[in-house]
Amino acid sequence: MGNKDGASLAFSELRKESQDLYNRIHSIAEDADFVDQVYQSYPRLPLIPNMRCGAWYTDPDTASNERAYFKSTDGHTGNWSFNLRRPNLHVLPLICAHAGLLLVDSTRAGKRMPDALSKTVPIWCAVMNRAVLKTAPNINVDADAWNTKLYTPPGVVSAQEHDQIEQKLDGWADDLAASFYVLPKLQHPLRPIWITPSTTIFPKFPKTDAERRFYPIICISASKQVLDGMERRVTGFSYIQGSGDDHELWSMGLTPTQFWKHKQTLLNANRNELPTLVQALTSSSNTQSTHTNSNSSFHPTSIHHIHGRLSICTTDDIPSSLNDEFAAVYLTNADQAPPALKDHPHVLYIQTPRGKKGQHHFLHSVLPQTMPFILHHLQNTRRICIACETGTDTSIGVALAALTKFFDNSGKFCDEHEYEREGVLSKDNIKTRLHWIITSCPQANPSRTTLKRVNEFLLSPPEFLISPPKLLPPSGVPTSSRERETISIPETMP
Secondary structure: OHHHHHHHHHHHHHHHHHOOHHHHHHHHHHHHHHHHHHHHHOOOOOEEEEOOHHHHHOOOOOOOOOOEOOOHHHHOOOOOOOOOOOOOHHHHHHHHHHOOEEEEEOOOOOOOOOHHHHHHHHHHHHHHHHHHHHHOOOOOOOOOOOOOOOOOOOOOOOHHHHHHHHOOHHHHHHHHHOOOOOOOOOOOOEEEEEEOOOOOOOOOOOOOOOOOOOEEEEEEEOOOOOOOOEEEOOOOOEEEOOOOOOHHHOOOOOOHHHHHHOHHHHHHOOOOOHHHHHHHHHHHHHHOOOOOOOHHHOOOEEOHHHOOOEEEEEHHHOOOOOOOOEEEEEEEOOOOOOHHHHOOOOEEEEEOOOHHHHHHHHHHHHHHHHHHHHHHHHHOOOEEEEEEOOOOOHHHHHHHHHHHHHEOOOOOEOOHHHHOOOOOOOHHHHHHHHHHHHHHOOOOOOOHHHHHHHHHHHHOOHHHHHOOHHHOOOOOOOOOOOHHHOOOOOOOOO
């Protein structure tokens, strides 16, 4: 019994140390130094973080403003995917302009590199290369010489897994080629290259286009591989592999932006005073006024396919006063909104609960309230900005529903009664309009739950939507046979 208690206590202490803010901050700084070393070796290539944790390791003063989102789960064994919700097309012009890219990510728990870099990015490169040939048959290259092979890091991805992924590439390329997305005419195919802290010699690449055979996508796995996840440093901290992961568990609200802004101050603080310093920094950031911008500096992200009639932003971006050109949907979890916005005649303010209650509220309250508001202001030729706290999830769901209901396939605004006829709306309509959004707003990252609620709202029998919430059981599960027929979103749907 004593041995068990001792082991449990040791494990508890180890876990506490792994979440220690001091250890995390200093580990990130060590990894960021390695990333900067790689960047100095390729100063002509743009440096971008892979979201979410890549931002901890990339200095905003040297990194590009772009962000990529290659999700590790799209590379998990047996779950490989080229996800049309995350096509990352916005980084292709950057790659073409600079003949390559530096992409930063990290991983924890003793792995050499994250699945995002070892499999998701290789899948993306191979699918993109194949789709470009399918959509640009007159490309100015020898198609036989255009390299569409799958490249994965040896020793990380097994030959069997490599072959299983390769069998799926053509199907994914067909889906991409058939989508709304427009692919650029690449001069060279994409090819992933991997660099980790154990890399002894950085590869060299041709400097002229005539010598070039591919665009290198250099995947930088920032953290040193540590088998037990932790190493002692003589400078007084324990190095933790992949410290930027799951920052909600250790950061006390500190963000990558705040870390880089106050990096030296944070690193100079001792272990005892660091939590107080972080608390002061995050508190100061939260109490600063977020609604001091004016209409002249108000630049929400417009959806290009409909000429910017709908746009997306965060709630912090909306100015305290809107001119007559704009109307806004303001979705927030906060208890209060600025009074000037809450009472504004062109602002629809909706407080949204979190968690499962929020999912039910989104379907039965948010979407039914926002659609008439958006239609009214579209009819009055106003531009509508849809805002949620992140600008990436709930606002995207509302915009997706509005695009499907009020705009035809060419992007033309239609009166609801003119366009919304029986049988007109379909999953393909919704999927295409999601691609419109992602093309204009690469940061869009709606959850599967949000997309499922949009599908239910647009495609379900009317009585399911108009029934007041009290008619549903507490779990939110429909009770009538017709309600059970509501269309759910399959795993392959965006």
